[in-house]
Amino acid sequence: MSDISEFDDYDYDQESDDVMDLESIDGGSDFGNDIDGFDDVKPERVVRKPYEVAYEVLSTDDIKAREEALVAQTCNILGLTHDQALSLLLYFRWNNDRLLEQYTEDPSRILEKVGVLLDESGTDIRNYKLIAVDGFTCDICCEDNEGLFTFALECGHRFCQDCYKQYITQKIMEEGESRNIQCPDGTCSIVVNNEVIKLLVDPKVYERYQSLLTRTFVLDNDHMAWCPAPNCEYAVRCNDISTKDLDTIVPTVECKCGYRFCFGCGHSDHQPSTCMLVKKWLQKCQDDSETASWISANTKECPKCKAIIEKNGGCNHMTCRKCHYEFCWICSGSWPEHGVAWYNCSRYEDKASVEARDNQAKSRALLERYLHYYNRYANHEHSAKLDKDLFIRTEKKMMQLQSTSGMSWIEVQYLAQASKVLQECRETLKWTYAFAFYLARNNETHIFEDNQQDLELAVENLSLLFGKPIPELSELKVQIMDRTAYCSKRRENLLSDTAKGLQEGRWKYQTNVDVL
Structure with a gap:
């Protein structure tokens, strides 16, 4: 091993030209639309190394703030309430560009799809509340007690309060659902919105629901990703990378928790290998491709029945256990033609043997x-x-x-x-x-x-x-x-x-x- 003193005079300030401007990589558009609406603020111009990309680490509070700002922006543009705008954004997976494009073409159709019902004056005609219905029997629990509180969406499918609450709670707490909680009636596709959930479930369940909404805000944004580290609640936002760039850039980011990972594929830091090379390499290491290589390198086929044979001794006189054919390990030729002088293989230069x-x-x-x-x-x-x-x-x-x-x-x-x-x-x-x-x-x-x-x-x-x-x-x-x-x-x-x-x-x- 070299003497470690050979490096003592190394100049650590060299190669100052190996820098890249923050805005030198085209952000591209095929990584998805930027749905958080915060592109107006330009970051300070900094220099970065050729293998680095610009990114931002966001806390849960940062994400919630962006989520609320996007809802407020949608409210102002379309003149809707907070819950109405939230229903629309969830339906369009937080993509406000696609929402505005389709909403301006046919507002009534879009509102109907998400279950928002407005009268001619633009007032929401829905009035969510718990009521007691005389002679009502719940189709889930079959209870028909007098004064039983019930609830129904605009579809009219009515169930008792306890069954509705238990249904929504299970969807949120056990199934982790937040975006597409539908009416308990199996034939109905009406989605239970934020207002209904807040009305029916316990505060702890509603808090979990809000947390799940925040996760969808990140998961639906192609420019954002949750840190894969266990128990980490940070997300990373990276706008400079598009899908087509992943064969020329390895977008490694570092979370505030200290974990380094690739923004493109979510794998731990794998510089300098690109995402596709990593995928190919890991598959090569894990599948049976190398078993096949070993078989090819260490065995031969019987020239007669094609059975796979492994040489287990020093002698080149091989006998197939399956068909009992005798052949030469060196040239695969018939053994009787070699006589006893197997070491002087007369068929050594045959084209088939050489091949x-x-x-x-x-x-x-x-x-x-x-x-x-x-x-x-x-x-x-x-x-x-x-x-x-x-x-x-x-x-x-x-x-x-x-x-x-x-x-x-x-x-x-x-x-x-x-x-x-x-x-x-x-x-x-x-x-x-x-x-x-x-x-x-x-x-x-x-x-x-x-x-x-x-x-x-x-x-x-x-x-x-x-x-x-x-x-x-x-x-x-x-x-x-x-x-x-x-x-x-x-x-x-x-x-x-x-x-x-x-x-x-x-x-x-x-x-x-x-x-x-």
Whole structure:
């Protein structure tokens, strides 16, 4: 392993030209309409690296504020009440552009579809309330008690209050439904709206309903996505990326909870591999394709009955257990023609035999190539998990270092930063091998592999220092900080070059990456 002092004079301020303006990527339109109506505020002009995209992390309160603002905007434009506008927006999946387009063409038809009934003056004729009906029998519970409170939508399907409440509560709390809760009558498609739900259910259930509405606001917006991390309530908004860009951009974002993921496919950070390459690679690793490769590389078909045969000894005299045909493992020719001199195969140069051997060699070469990349991919994946466990123990190590060296808590933060950089670099290195597996061999590939090798060496050197005993860590502070900065720079260089290559179309692949 190289001496770690070789990096001490590294200039960390180089390549200042590797920046990209915030607005340099065309946002596109085929990722869906922007439905939150907040495009009027232009973000400050900042610079970002070629592999970075502009995004915004939103809290639940931020999302609710945008949701309410969109409802209020719709109310003002169409002259409707809050609940009427909300019903329309839910029907159109929060797409106000499509709502306005269709509403202006035929308002009555659209209002009827969502169950909003207006008289000639534009007043809502619905009057939701609980009433007691003489001689009423509930079709669900069959109760007919005198004074039983009942409820019905404009469709007229009436049920008792308890059954209606239980039905809606089950839809919200157990099924997680919010947008399309229909009338309890199985033949009716009238949707239960916000006003009815607020009237019938308990406050806790209504609060859950509002929370589910907020989730639909994000799920229906192609420019927004919930953070996939467990128990995280943040969402990410990214307007600069369209579907057609995903073969040239890897839109990695980082939530406030610290989780990094791809906005395009929702997978954890997989730079520099594109979404389609990741999908192809994971499928290749999980399905039976490599089992077939192993069979092709290590077995042969019986020349007579085509049964699959594995050689289990050193002798080339093979006897098929199925049809008892005797043949030569080397050339697949009939064994009696070889006599006892099987080692001097007279059919060795036959065209069919040469072709069979060539196919066997190709299968073996393909399998060995796959294993080369997969083993390194799996190794970095395993190392990343170990580094993550190490990160969990880092705080304890920092406290021990603080007590033994006299450093302040701020002064020992270099260990936390080193641990974070190690995890990021391991994750990047893991996906570089998936990316390299599909690359065609050319000069660009050699440059990529050089960057990959430099980053791998830097990571191993930092990992070596980071694992030193606690008494030595205080003396190695400067070296660890240098290694941390160097690893970050090497990772930045690799990702920047790869991202530029994707955008410029420089990368050539051995397979069609557009289809599985």
